[in-house]
Amino acid sequence: MHxxxxxxxxxxxxxxxxxxxxxxxxxxxxFSAALNGMLADxxxxxxxxxxxxxxxxxxxxxxxxxxxxxxxxxxxxxxYPQAWERYQHHYxxxxxxxxxxxxxVREGLEALxxxxxxxxxxxxxxxxxxxxxxAAKGLDGLFEKVFGxxxxxxxxxxxxxxxxxxxxxxxxxxxxxxxxxxxxxxxAARAAGCPVVLVSYGYNHGEPxxxxxxxACIASLQELTAAPAFLHA
Numbered sequence: 629m630h631x632x633x634x635x636x637x638x639x640x641x642x643x644x645x646x647x648x649x650x651x652x653x654x655x656x657x658x659f660s661a662a663l664n665g666m667l668a669d670x671x672x673x674x675x676x677x678x679x680x681x682x683x684x685x686x687x688x689x690x691x692x693x694x695x696x697x698x699x700x701x702x703x704x705x706x707x708y709p710q711a712w713e714r715y716q717h718h719y720x721x722x723x724x725x726x727x728x729x730x731x732x733v734r735e736g737l738e739a740l741x742x743x744x745x746x747x748x749x750x751x752x753x754x755x756x757x758x759x760x761x762x763a764a765k766g767l768d769g770l771f772e773k774v775f776g777x778x779x780x781x782x783x784x785x786x787x788x789x790x791x792x793x794x795x796x797x798x799x800x801x802x803x804x805x806x807x808x809x810x811x812x813x814x815x816a817a818r819a820a821g822c823p824v825v826l827v828s829y830g831y832n833h834g835e836p837x838x839x840x841x842x843x844a845c846i847a848s849l850q851e852l853t854a855a856p857a858f859l860h861a
Contacts, residue, residue: 644807646748647807656680665722666715670714749771775792809831825844
């Protein structure tokens with residue numbers, strides 16, 4: 629673990645807000661199955677997992693439009709309603725089947741709870757996708773609150789979802805740690821006044837996560853409570 633700022637040298641928080649895709653669960657397989665099912669229904673060419681990885685993280689609406697652009701659809705907005713309907717059909721049918729919880733996630737979250745932190749999941753994935761996925765992977769019972777990309781008026785990287793989540797938890801942003809995998813999470817946290825830690829294995833739009841302004845970069849959520857610098861003062 630590399631601590632970049634002194635804000636995390638005393639791990640003294642009341643709560644943690646945790647991203648989902650790329651942070652807790654590797655969902656690229658689900659995205660690939662749902663998106664390629666959508667494209668097949670629209671009689672459009674398939675897309676590779678590698679291309680999808682660079683598009684994930686800004687919500688389903690952005691993802692679908694990016695995929696349509698990638699396969700060179702000329703009238704994206706005209707095709708979008710049907711694309712969204714087919715994507716939703718396929719995603720809900722396979723949600724979690726091709727996804728895997730990253731190593732150390734469950735152990736790290738349980739350790740945070742054992743230290744008294746309250747946990748919320750905040751993702752740009754629609755809530756109707758996020759809740760069943762957490763349940764399918766046995767992670768739902770770890771969170772007091774779960775919010776999706778359609779829970780608030782705006783999505784990350786806007787700070788509003790983080791501020792609303794802090795409000796729901798009853799915690800101050802400065803004492804609420806954001807745990808994510810991308811610049812979206814980091815930018816939202818910085819604007820909301822939350823400390824932020826990024827995992828090194830996520831999606832981050834194809835860019836190196838180590839270059840993102842965050843308080844630390846970790847290889848596993850278990851590092852949050854394993855390292856002396858992160859223990860309660």
